[in-house]
Amino acid sequence: MSAPLLEVQNLAIRFGDAVVVDDISFSIAPGEKFALVGESGSGKSVSSLAVLRLNQDARYGGRILFNGEDILQKSERQMQQVRGNDVAMIFQEPMTALNPLFTIGNQIAEVLMRHEGINAREAALRTVALLEKTGIPEPARRALAYPHELSGGQRQRAMIAMALACKPRLLIADEPTTALDVTIQVQILELLNQLQRDENMAVLIISHDLNLVRHFADRVGVMEKGRLVETASTAELFANPQEPYTRKLLQSRPQRTVAEVAADAPTVLQAEQLRCTYQIKQGWFKKRLFQAVDGVDLQLRRGETLGIVGESGSGKSTLGMALLRLSGSRVTGAIRFDGASIAESSSRDLRPMRSRMQVVFQDPFASLSPRRTVEQIVGEGLALHHPELSAEQQRRTIADALAEVGLPDSVLTRYPHEFSGGQRQRIAIARALVLQPELLLLDEPTSALDVTVQQQVLQLLSELQRRHGLAYLFITHDLAVVRAMAHQVLVMKDGKVVEGGLTEEVMQRPQHTYTQRLLAAASYAADAPDVGDGAGAA
Numbered sequence: 140m141s142a143p144l145l146e147v148q149n150l151a152i153r154f155g156d157a158v159v160v161d162d163i164s165f166s167i168a169p170g171e172k173f174a175l176v177g178e179s180g181s182g183k184s185v186s187s188l189a190v191l192r193l194n195q196d197a198r199y200g201g202r203i204l205f206n207g208e209d210i211l212q213k214s215e216r217q218m219q220q221v222r223g224n225d226v227a228m229i230f231q232e233p234m235t236a237l238n239p240l241f242t243i244g245n246q247i248a249e250v251l252m253r254h255e256g257i258n259a260r261e262a263a264l265r266t267v268a269l270l271e272k273t274g275i276p277e278p279a280r281r282a283l284a285y286p287h288e289l290s291g292g293q294r295q296r297a298m299i300a301m302a303l304a305c306k307p308r309l310l311i312a313d314e315p316t317t318a319l320d321v322t323i324q325v326q327i328l329e330l331l332n333q334l335q336r337d338e339n340m341a342v343l344i345i346s347h348d349l350n351l352v353r354h355f356a357d358r359v360g361v362m363e364k365g366r367l368v369e370t371a372s373t374a375e376l377f378a379n380p381q382e383p384y385t386r387k388l389l390q391s392r393p394q395r396t397v398a399e400v401a402a403d404a405p406t407v408l409q410a411e412q413l414r415c416t417y418q419i420k421q422g423w424f425k426k427r428l429f430q431a432v433d434g435v436d437l438q439l440r441r442g443e444t445l446g447i448v449g450e451s452g453s454g455k456s457t458l459g460m461a462l463l464r465l466s467g468s469r470v471t472g473a474i475r476f477d478g479a480s481i482a483e484s485s486s487r488d489l490r491p492m493r494s495r496m497q498v499v500f501q502d503p504f505a506s507l508s509p510r511r512t513v514e515q516i517v518g519e520g521l522a523l524h525h526p527e528l529s530a531e532q533q534r535r536t537i538a539d540a541l542a543e544v545g546l547p548d549s550v551l552t553r554y555p556h557e558f559s560g561g562q563r564q565r566i567a568i569a570r571a572l573v574l575q576p577e578l579l580l581l582d583e584p585t586s587a588l589d590v591t592v593q594q595q596v597l598q599l600l601s602e603l604q605r606r607h608g609l610a611y612l613f614i615t616h617d618l619a620v621v622r623a624m625a626h627q628v629l630v631m632k633d634g635k636v637v638e639g640g641l642t643e644e645v646m647q648r649p650q651h652t653y654t655q656r657l658l659a660a661a662s663y664a665a666d667a668p669d670v671g672d673g674a675g676a677a
Contacts, residue, residue: 144169144206144341145190145309151200152185160186162201163367165360167309172335172342174356174373176349176388178589179560181362183345184231187311190343191222205309223254227302231314233294237286243270243297244282250304269300274330291451292323299330306338313345320450320616321660328355347589349388353377361385391590393623396601397444400626404440406478407578407610408462411436413472415454415461415634431457431468433634441577442604444611446625446642448618448657454634455614459580462612463496464489477577494524497571501583503563507555514551517541517570524574540573541566544599561592565599572603580612585620597623618661622646630654 143166152160160182167173175183188194190203192210203210205225213221230236238246247269248262257265263282270278273296286294295315302310312331316324332355335342346352352359352373359376361369361384369382380386415432432454439445447455460466462474464481474482476492497520500506507516517537521528528536538548544565555563564584571579581600585593597620603609613624621628621642628645630638630653638651649655 142207143167143204144171145343146204147186147190147201148204149201150186150189150203152182152189152194153198153200154194154196159365160189161365163360163362163365164201165367165370167341167343169308169341170335170339171358172344172356174344174346174352174359175362176346176352176359177362178347178388178591180364182365183362184313186362187228187313187343187345190309190311191226191228192218193228223250223307224305225307226309226311227305227307228311229295229298229302229313229315233291233298234286236298237294239286242283242285243289247282247297247301247304250301254305265304266300269304270297272303272334273297273300274326275300291319292326295319295323295327296330299327299334303334303338307340309341309343310335311343311345314347315344316346316348316351321618321657322450324351325660331355349377349590350392361388388590391594393594393597393619395623396598397624397626398442398601398605400440400443404442406438407441407476408439408612409437409473409475410462411473413437413458413461413470413474415457415466415468415470417468431634432461434472435629435631435636437629437636437639439578439610439612441610442608443627444604444613444625446613446615446621446628447631448615448621448628449631450616450657452633453631455631456582457634458631459582459612459614463498463578463580465498494520494574495576496578496580497574497576498580498582499564499567499571499584501586503560503567504555506567507563509555512552512554513541513566516555516566517573520570520574536573537569540569543572543603544569559592560588561595564588564592564596568596568599568603572607575607576609578610578612580614582614583616584613586615586617593620600624618646618657630657 145167147163147165150160150163151158163186175186177183185194189199190210199211244263244266247266248259251257251262251265252259266282267278270281275281275293275296281289281293289297316327319327331342344352344356356373359371359373360367361382363384369385376385380389413432413435414430417429417431418426419429420426435458437445447458449455457466457468461468461470470482472482473480476496481489481492514537517540518533521533521536541548541550546562546565546569558566585596588596604611613621615621625642628639628642629636630645630651632653638645638649638654645654646658649658
């Protein structure tokens, strides 16, 4: 066995009086792929940032040995040589990590010029070569693009190119595939695997998705509440997990809990030949038409969930917004809500109906105002649509809505930043429920959540549907979630519905090659075996 490239010994991390990482130890050998997994708040990302000393205002204990030298004893000047040269990092959200004011090429070239001292011309050539290596099409043209002009997968590839610029010996990947489509997830994992083999890098991957890690890592460390509770080879951990927490993570896959729709259930929403068209600028004066949704027919009954799936850019979110008349595009075709035509209705005519159709967005932190309390957030729609209620009646109605989603009325005076991701999503659901709607548009409501929290939110949505007969439009790229939640499913590609029908029939016997490709990619990242109860473990 070779000496470890990275050895973490009894690492403790404190912010003020709070201990967020408590006495953890692990090592990574040269060329090895090691994963740290756990739920949000478990300390895995903080631990990875400690390797580069990027935690602001943190106090460290223990040792972090990289190639035999203690990272915690180095000066800031010495750390600048370590960052990028010896250890590089791919951050979770490339749109946040990349500078929006500079092109992709400029940002990668800056790394090369800073660390290797090469001139701008040579850096530009190396940048194009790096982008080509990560599989970005037309790398010379993409180098001139700004982050917002690239897709999510392309931005993540650009981040990987930047991290690999100086050929680091250790690559840290913090949730590198979160919120990406399943096909893009597979591409990114395969790319990391290939680059790791080509460069013989060690990789530390951070994830809350054990099923994804199963296909990538050689060894896995499981973190819970700042402690490393279990470490084992990937095969051993999945075959025979020792700790109850590890078994809970492995078992937190979406379970199908949908109730049958009554045969005489009325139709809540119907669309025929729905089309959404945008005008896209080309140069100073020219514009062209872009067909985001093209000729979609659908029907949704009371108590039913219609899943709309597809990759980013397929038109699924545009379709959902158009159905509720929230889209900024030109919409043609027929839309009927509870029997009434709303395709041509004005905003004034639609206002009385708005309380009956509500939206729960993908990112609860972004969709909740940070300057408002929970009471103000949940009660905003109530004040608009039911001004006749007294302050006491409003407060009681808000408390009832929070109770419906499992939150006590003690949260009324608190702000969104004081809650976990799962709790924030429950607040977002309460904000929609307080108006007693008949239809909920759920736009990727669980994609940013841990697997255990995701399962809790899905169970809550299923329970609310049974209790109130809600109709759900469920937009997602996660086929496991659709299989668990939806009665019917539509598969979208390039604005068109390529396949649709009963969920189980489409999932088990897909007819279209695009659906088959989506299912193949999903099975790659989520085919973890059933986990036993650990009986017989040593």
